[in-house]
Amino acid sequence: MAVLFINTAKAQDGKALFSQNCASCHAVNKKLTGPALAGVEDRWPDKTKLHAWIHNSAAFLKTGDPYANNLYNEFNKTAMNLFPQLADKEIDAILGYVKKTASEAAAGSVAGAGGNPNDAKNGESDNSLLFGLLTLILAVIALVLLQVNSNLKKLADDKEGVISAEPIPFWKNKSYIAMIVVILFIVGGFYTTKGAIGFGRTKNYQPKQPIYYSHKVHAGINQINCQYCHIGVYQGKQATIPSVNICMNCHMAINEYKGEKLYTEEGEEVNGTAQIKELYKYAGFEEGKPWDATKAKPIEWVRIHNLPDHVYFNHAQHVKAGQVACQTCHGEIQKMGEVKQFAELSMGWCVNCHRETKVQFKDNGFYSIYEKYHADLKSGKLDSTKGVTVEMIGGTECQKCHY
Incomplete structure (x- = not known):
C-alpha cells in the first residue's frame, strides 16, 4: 500500500510538471512541435544524457551526440526550451508520468486503442447519443403500451357488462400531451441554454484573408520569432497586427517564393510569389524603384481571436510576466498555413x-x-x-x- 501511494504521488507530480513544462510542445502519444514522448527512455538508453538534453539541449548538441543531432534536424532545427530549473528527480517524475500514461493508452484505459484522448471523448459522445435514442424508443413503447392497456381494459369491462368511458385517443389525451410538452420544454431548454453559453465562441474559425500568409513558412520553416511581427505582445494588452512596413523589412529583398508548395484548407495550390505581389500593391511598392512608405495602406486582415468587451486580457501579463508559450492558447501556430482559432477561449x-x-x-x-x-x-x-x-x-x- 505504501509503495502504491508513493507511485501515485510521483505520477501526480509528474503530471503537474508535464503540464507546466512540456505540454505546449509535446504529447505522450502524438507528435506536436516536438516528438511524442512515449518510449522516450528507450530511445535514450543513457538517462544521464537525457537529463543533460532536457536541462540544456543547445549545450548538449555541441557534444556531437548523433541521436540528439538527428532529432534536432528531424524537427527542422527547432530549438527545444531550456529547463535548467528542473531537478533530476523532477525530470524522472515527468518520465514516470509519460511511461504510465503511455502504458494506459496502449491498454485502451485512457483513450482507446489509438491512445488519442479525442477518441475517448468521441466514444463518450456516441454513448450519449445511443442512450438518448434508447430512452426515446422506450418512451414511445411505454406510451403505446399504455394505450393498449386502456383499450384492453375497455374490452374487459364491455365483456363483463361494466359501463366504462371510451378510451381517449392518444392525440386528445391531456396527460400524454402534458407529458410531451414537459419533455419538449426540458430538451428545448437544454439546447437553448447550451447554444446561449456557446454563443460568440469561434473555435476552429478560419476565415479567408486578403493575402495568404503562412505562419508555417514564416514562424516554422524560417524560424521568425513571434515578437518580431507581433511587437506588442511583450509590452501591452494587445499583441498587435504587424504593419505593412514590418512585412516590407524582409520583402523589399524577397520578391519571389521558392519554398515548398503551399495549399489552402480546400487543397488548392497557392502561388507564393503572386501573394508577395499582392503585398506590394498594399505597400505601393514598384520593384526596381525606391519605396515611398507614405503610399502604403493597411492590409485589411480579418480578425480571428476576439474576446467580449467585458473581459480583460493582457498579453504582456501572460507572455512576459507569466512566461506562457504562444502555443498554449494559439496551438501549433508554427505549423499553420491559414490560421484558425485553436482554443474556445x-x-x-x-x-x-x-x-x-x-x-x-x-x-x-x-x-x-x-x-x-x-x-x-x-x-x-x-x-x-x-x-x-x-x-x-x-x-x-x-x-x-x-x-
Missing part, C-alpha cells in the same frame, strides 16, 4: 488554466511582491514541484478579468 477554459498553471517565480521580478510564497518555497512549506498556481495569487477572482 471560454471563461471555463481560462479558469481551468489558472487553476493548473504554475507561476514562474524564479528570476521573475514581477512576482517579487509575493514574499510569503517565496519564503514558503525556500522553507519547504510549499512543494517546489507543484509551486504556486495562478489561482493562489488571485487568478480566479472575478475582478481580475471583469472590470
Whole structure:
C-alpha cells in the first residue's frame, strides 16, 4: 500500500510538471512541435544524457551526440526550451508520468486503442447519443403500451357488462400531451441554454484573408520569432497586427517564393510569389524603384481571436510576466498555413488554466511582491514541484478579468 501511494504521488507530480513544462510542445502519444514522448527512455538508453538534453539541449548538441543531432534536424532545427530549473528527480517524475500514461493508452484505459484522448471523448459522445435514442424508443413503447392497456381494459369491462368511458385517443389525451410538452420544454431548454453559453465562441474559425500568409513558412520553416511581427505582445494588452512596413523589412529583398508548395484548407495550390505581389500593391511598392512608405495602406486582415468587451486580457501579463508559450492558447501556430482559432477561449477554459498553471517565480521580478510564497518555497512549506498556481495569487477572482 505504501509503495502504491508513493507511485501515485510521483505520477501526480509528474503530471503537474508535464503540464507546466512540456505540454505546449509535446504529447505522450502524438507528435506536436516536438516528438511524442512515449518510449522516450528507450530511445535514450543513457538517462544521464537525457537529463543533460532536457536541462540544456543547445549545450548538449555541441557534444556531437548523433541521436540528439538527428532529432534536432528531424524537427527542422527547432530549438527545444531550456529547463535548467528542473531537478533530476523532477525530470524522472515527468518520465514516470509519460511511461504510465503511455502504458494506459496502449491498454485502451485512457483513450482507446489509438491512445488519442479525442477518441475517448468521441466514444463518450456516441454513448450519449445511443442512450438518448434508447430512452426515446422506450418512451414511445411505454406510451403505446399504455394505450393498449386502456383499450384492453375497455374490452374487459364491455365483456363483463361494466359501463366504462371510451378510451381517449392518444392525440386528445391531456396527460400524454402534458407529458410531451414537459419533455419538449426540458430538451428545448437544454439546447437553448447550451447554444446561449456557446454563443460568440469561434473555435476552429478560419476565415479567408486578403493575402495568404503562412505562419508555417514564416514562424516554422524560417524560424521568425513571434515578437518580431507581433511587437506588442511583450509590452501591452494587445499583441498587435504587424504593419505593412514590418512585412516590407524582409520583402523589399524577397520578391519571389521558392519554398515548398503551399495549399489552402480546400487543397488548392497557392502561388507564393503572386501573394508577395499582392503585398506590394498594399505597400505601393514598384520593384526596381525606391519605396515611398507614405503610399502604403493597411492590409485589411480579418480578425480571428476576439474576446467580449467585458473581459480583460493582457498579453504582456501572460507572455512576459507569466512566461506562457504562444502555443498554449494559439496551438501549433508554427505549423499553420491559414490560421484558425485553436482554443474556445471560454471563461471555463481560462479558469481551468489558472487553476493548473504554475507561476514562474524564479528570476521573475514581477512576482517579487509575493514574499510569503517565496519564503514558503525556500522553507519547504510549499512543494517546489507543484509551486504556486495562478489561482493562489488571485487568478480566479472575478475582478481580475471583469472590470
